[in-house]
Amino acid sequence: MAHLLLLVLIAVSTPATDSGPDLFIKAGRVYLGTGETLEGAVIHIKDGRIVAVGKDVVITSGATVYDLSAYVVMPGMVEGVSYAGIPGGRAGNEEGREHTPSLRVAQAFDPRSPDLARKARMGVTSLVVHPGSRNVIGGMACHVKARLDGAAVMVASDAVALRITLGTDPAAGQGRSSRSGGFMNRRPQSRMATIYEVREQLQRALNYRERRAADKTVPENADYETVLLALDGKLPVHWQARTQKDIQAVLRLAKEFGLKRNVVLEAYEADKCTSELAQTSTPVLVGPLFHPQYGGAPRPPTNPEIDATGDDHAHEHEEICLVGCTQEHEHRDCGDPTHVHDASWPTCVSHDCCIAAGVGIAPDTAEVHRPVGAAWKLWKSGVPCGFARGGDVPGSTLLDFARFAVRSGLPADHALRMLTSEPARICGIDDRVGSIAKGKDADLVVLTGDPLLPTSAIKMVLIDGEVILDARKENAK
Amino acid sequence: MIRVLALILVTSIAGAQDLLVKNARVITCAGSDLKIGCVLIKGGKIAEVGEKVEAAGVPVIDGRGKVVMPGFVLPHTSAGLDGRNQNEMVPVTPYVSVLDAIDPSLPFFEDCLRDGNLSICVMPGNRTMIAGMGRVVRPWGATVESMTVAAEPGLKISVAPTSGNRAAWIAKLRAELEKGRRALEKQELEGKVGDNERTGNIALDLEAMGAKKRQLALFRLLKGDLRAHVVCQTAGDVLQAQKLAAEFKLKTLLVCGPNTWRAAKHLAKEKIPVVLSSTMVIRETDTETGEEIERIIPKIFHDAGVKFAITTSTGNLGGRYAWYQAACLVRYGMSREDALAAVTRIPAELIGIGARKGSIEPGKDGDVLILTDDPLSGRAWVEQAVIGGEVVYERSRAPRLAEVFGGGK
Structure with missing residues (x-):
C-alpha cells in the first residue's frame, strides 16, 4: 500500500507535460534481439516506447529507475502462430463455409482469457493469433499484446496475414456418410480437394476483379477483396502446411498465382524441403516442437473400438493434433475431469496420469525431436525461420523450444533471434516488436541468467513500458 | 553346444566390469564433487573416487572436458509397459506383476539409455485399486530377468478413485485389506504360518503354508514385507493413505500427483517423503475474482520442507528428461x-535401492553417466552410459540420433 501511495505521489509530483514519465532500466546484460549483446547497459523508456539503449545513456534525475544489474534483459518474445485468447482454442472456426477470408479473428479475441497472462508469465509479449484450421481460408490473423487490459489496447493489428490451411485439417470430421447437400456434407474431404479449394478461391477472386472492371454494377465482395489483397502482395499469406507434400503444394500455388509473401506454419517436414524453401526465401514458423504423433513411422489406429463406430472423428493419424483438437470432450479414461481431450483420440500424451492410465503411448526421443532437429537444419540451409506455438507447461514453452534447439546444434544467438526479431520480421510486425532498439515498443523480459539456460527464471515482464509481472522478491535465486 | 559356449565367451569379454574414468568433473550426488577427478569401477562396483586414481590393466575412458555423474533414477513410471496395457480393469489384482508386462523392446528403454535413466521403477498403471507388483529395472538386457535391479520393490495401490464415488472406492480398498488380514489371521491360527524364525523368509513361509498365490502379495504387504506404492491425486487422498497405512500397519511410499499440494505442510510435519509426478505447474481459478493462480508444485513441497524425488513423463519435451526436471x-x-x-540419490532411497544406486560412492554399483556438459546446462548429452562398469551406450555409435538431431555436438 505504501508503495502504491509513493507511486501516486511521484506521478502527481512529476510536472505535467504532454508525454509520460521517463523510465530507466539498468541491466546487467541486454540481448538486443538482433544477435548483439550489451554488458551493463541502460534502457530509456518513455510513453511505452524505447527512447534509447546503450552503455552511455544518461539517467535523468527524478526519473523512475529499475536497478536490474543482477539480471539479464531480452526483448519480449514473439510467438508467430498462436491460438491464445480464442474461446475454445482452435475451435475458433466458422464452419458454415469452407472459405471465410474476410473474417478477422481479432473480433473473436477474448481479452479476459487466462491464456494471455500465461503467455506473459512465459515471456511471450506479442502473439500472432490465428483463426482455426477447420476452414481452408480461415480469415485474417491478428497481432496481440499480452497486456491484459482490454482488446482495444491489446490488438495491435487485426490484419497481419491471411490464413490458409492445407493438409487434412479442413477435411477432418467432414460427414462422409451424410447425404450429399446435407448440412454435414461440407467440402473438402481430402488433401487434394483442400488444395483445389484454395486454387478455386484464388481464381474466383481474379475473375471477380475482371468482372468488376468490366461491369461497375457487380457488387463489392469483402471475401474476394481480401483474397485480392493477398494476390497483390499487400497481405501476407500464412499457410499451415505440415508435411513435405503440403509444403511443396504451397510453393506450387505461390508460383501459379504469383503470391510473393508466403509463410509456412507448423512445417514439421520442412527439413525435407530446405532447398526449395531456401531458393524461394520462404520463411517458416517452426512449432509446436513437441508433436508426439509426428516424426517416426505412422502409428496404427490406437482404438479400434472408437474407429469402428465410424463417426466423424476419423482423422488422419499422422496429422492429428493432440494439443489442439477441434472438439473438446471429457477424457474417458484418466479420471481427472480437468484433462479434456478429444474423445476421438484416446491417446493422451499430455498428462502423466493419462499415460499411466494406459491411454497414452510414449513417443520416443527420435520422434519427439524431429522438429527440434529441423530448426537446426533450416538455419543451416539459410531458410528464414522463427519459433511458434509454444506450449504452456514448463518444458514445452516457446523459450524451451529454443533451449532444445540449441542443445541440438542451433547457435545460441540465432536461437534468441528465432524467439524475437525473426518471427517479428517474418510476420511483418518488426516495426514495433522483436528487438530492443530506439522507437520500438518497450516489451522486455527480465531473467536471472542466460535465457537459454533451463535454470534461468523469468522475473519481470514489461509490455509497452508497463510492468506486467514482477517476481523479483519471490525466491531471489 | 559350441554356439552356446561361444556366446558365453563373448559375453564375458564384452561384459568386462572394470573401468576407470579419468580427468573428468565428478558430480557424486553424495556431498563432495571433484573439479577434476577419477572414478574406478571394479567388478561392477565403484572401488575408488579421487583426484588421482591409477589401476593397471583396467580399460580407461578419458573424461577430459566431460562430466561424470550417477545414472538418473526414475522412482515411478508405467512407461516400460505397453501403452495400452498398463491397467487391469478388475479393481483388485495383487497377484499380477509388471514382470509379465515389461517389454524390453520398447523404444522407451532405448530412450532411457540416451537420456541417462539407468534405474527405472516400473509400476502398474494408476487406475487399478490394488494394481500389482512393480519392478526396478535397468534399460539394458534382452529379458526382464536380465534387466532386473530389484525384483519386488512394492505393490501398487491407488487411493485416488478412477471410477465411482470416492467413499465407495476407499471402503472397497479397506474391505479388501481387511479380507486379506482375516485370511492371514485364519491361516496363522491354523498354524500354517507364523514361525518366521524358522526360515527368516516370509515369502517361503507363506508358500510353505500353502497360501494361495493370489493372496501372497497382499499377505506380504500386511506382514510388512512389501512396501505399498500409493498413488494420491488430492490432499484428501494423502490423508486416506496415511490412515490406511496406520490401520493396517503398512509400509508406504506416497506417489503424489500435483493436486496433493495442499497436503505439503502436513507431509513435512509428519516427515513423510514422497515421489512427485512430473507436473511442475498447475493452474487454479479463483472463484471470487476469476483470476488464474499458478501453483508451482515442487516449489511448494520444497518450501514446506518435504523430502521428495521427482519423476519424468514421456508427454512433454522437457519433462521427459531428468536433467531438465x-x-x-x-x-x-x-x-x-x-x-x-x-x-538420483533420493529416488534410489525411496524405492529401496539406496545402498546400491543414486550416487558415486565406493561400494555402490558402477552405474555412471559421462556427459558432454553440466547436467543443468541444458546442453548436455549422454556421451556414454555405464552400467555395472560396462559401457552399454555410446552416443558416437547411435547413428539414428545423429540423423535426427543433426547438429548436436
Whole structure:
C-alpha cells in the first residue's frame, strides 16, 4: 500500500507535460534481439516506447529507475502462430463455409482469457493469433499484446496475414456418410480437394476483379477483396502446411498465382524441403516442437473400438493434433475431469496420469525431436525461420523450444533471434516488436541468467513500458 | 553346444566390469564433487573416487572436458509397459506383476539409455485399486530377468478413485485389506504360518503354508514385507493413505500427483517423503475474482520442507528428461545439490535401492553417466552410459540420433 501511495505521489509530483514519465532500466546484460549483446547497459523508456539503449545513456534525475544489474534483459518474445485468447482454442472456426477470408479473428479475441497472462508469465509479449484450421481460408490473423487490459489496447493489428490451411485439417470430421447437400456434407474431404479449394478461391477472386472492371454494377465482395489483397502482395499469406507434400503444394500455388509473401506454419517436414524453401526465401514458423504423433513411422489406429463406430472423428493419424483438437470432450479414461481431450483420440500424451492410465503411448526421443532437429537444419540451409506455438507447461514453452534447439546444434544467438526479431520480421510486425532498439515498443523480459539456460527464471515482464509481472522478491535465486 | 559356449565367451569379454574414468568433473550426488577427478569401477562396483586414481590393466575412458555423474533414477513410471496395457480393469489384482508386462523392446528403454535413466521403477498403471507388483529395472538386457535391479520393490495401490464415488472406492480398498488380514489371521491360527524364525523368509513361509498365490502379495504387504506404492491425486487422498497405512500397519511410499499440494505442510510435519509426478505447474481459478493462480508444485513441497524425488513423463519435451526436471527445480529456487539429488540419490532411497544406486560412492554399483556438459546446462548429452562398469551406450555409435538431431555436438 505504501508503495502504491509513493507511486501516486511521484506521478502527481512529476510536472505535467504532454508525454509520460521517463523510465530507466539498468541491466546487467541486454540481448538486443538482433544477435548483439550489451554488458551493463541502460534502457530509456518513455510513453511505452524505447527512447534509447546503450552503455552511455544518461539517467535523468527524478526519473523512475529499475536497478536490474543482477539480471539479464531480452526483448519480449514473439510467438508467430498462436491460438491464445480464442474461446475454445482452435475451435475458433466458422464452419458454415469452407472459405471465410474476410473474417478477422481479432473480433473473436477474448481479452479476459487466462491464456494471455500465461503467455506473459512465459515471456511471450506479442502473439500472432490465428483463426482455426477447420476452414481452408480461415480469415485474417491478428497481432496481440499480452497486456491484459482490454482488446482495444491489446490488438495491435487485426490484419497481419491471411490464413490458409492445407493438409487434412479442413477435411477432418467432414460427414462422409451424410447425404450429399446435407448440412454435414461440407467440402473438402481430402488433401487434394483442400488444395483445389484454395486454387478455386484464388481464381474466383481474379475473375471477380475482371468482372468488376468490366461491369461497375457487380457488387463489392469483402471475401474476394481480401483474397485480392493477398494476390497483390499487400497481405501476407500464412499457410499451415505440415508435411513435405503440403509444403511443396504451397510453393506450387505461390508460383501459379504469383503470391510473393508466403509463410509456412507448423512445417514439421520442412527439413525435407530446405532447398526449395531456401531458393524461394520462404520463411517458416517452426512449432509446436513437441508433436508426439509426428516424426517416426505412422502409428496404427490406437482404438479400434472408437474407429469402428465410424463417426466423424476419423482423422488422419499422422496429422492429428493432440494439443489442439477441434472438439473438446471429457477424457474417458484418466479420471481427472480437468484433462479434456478429444474423445476421438484416446491417446493422451499430455498428462502423466493419462499415460499411466494406459491411454497414452510414449513417443520416443527420435520422434519427439524431429522438429527440434529441423530448426537446426533450416538455419543451416539459410531458410528464414522463427519459433511458434509454444506450449504452456514448463518444458514445452516457446523459450524451451529454443533451449532444445540449441542443445541440438542451433547457435545460441540465432536461437534468441528465432524467439524475437525473426518471427517479428517474418510476420511483418518488426516495426514495433522483436528487438530492443530506439522507437520500438518497450516489451522486455527480465531473467536471472542466460535465457537459454533451463535454470534461468523469468522475473519481470514489461509490455509497452508497463510492468506486467514482477517476481523479483519471490525466491531471489 | 559350441554356439552356446561361444556366446558365453563373448559375453564375458564384452561384459568386462572394470573401468576407470579419468580427468573428468565428478558430480557424486553424495556431498563432495571433484573439479577434476577419477572414478574406478571394479567388478561392477565403484572401488575408488579421487583426484588421482591409477589401476593397471583396467580399460580407461578419458573424461577430459566431460562430466561424470550417477545414472538418473526414475522412482515411478508405467512407461516400460505397453501403452495400452498398463491397467487391469478388475479393481483388485495383487497377484499380477509388471514382470509379465515389461517389454524390453520398447523404444522407451532405448530412450532411457540416451537420456541417462539407468534405474527405472516400473509400476502398474494408476487406475487399478490394488494394481500389482512393480519392478526396478535397468534399460539394458534382452529379458526382464536380465534387466532386473530389484525384483519386488512394492505393490501398487491407488487411493485416488478412477471410477465411482470416492467413499465407495476407499471402503472397497479397506474391505479388501481387511479380507486379506482375516485370511492371514485364519491361516496363522491354523498354524500354517507364523514361525518366521524358522526360515527368516516370509515369502517361503507363506508358500510353505500353502497360501494361495493370489493372496501372497497382499499377505506380504500386511506382514510388512512389501512396501505399498500409493498413488494420491488430492490432499484428501494423502490423508486416506496415511490412515490406511496406520490401520493396517503398512509400509508406504506416497506417489503424489500435483493436486496433493495442499497436503505439503502436513507431509513435512509428519516427515513423510514422497515421489512427485512430473507436473511442475498447475493452474487454479479463483472463484471470487476469476483470476488464474499458478501453483508451482515442487516449489511448494520444497518450501514446506518435504523430502521428495521427482519423476519424468514421456508427454512433454522437457519433462521427459531428468536433467531438465532438476534444472526446473533450480529455477524454482532449490540448490543445485538438492535438485540433482531429487533425480538420483533420493529416488534410489525411496524405492529401496539406496545402498546400491543414486550416487558415486565406493561400494555402490558402477552405474555412471559421462556427459558432454553440466547436467543443468541444458546442453548436455549422454556421451556414454555405464552400467555395472560396462559401457552399454555410446552416443558416437547411435547413428539414428545423429540423423535426427543433426547438429548436436
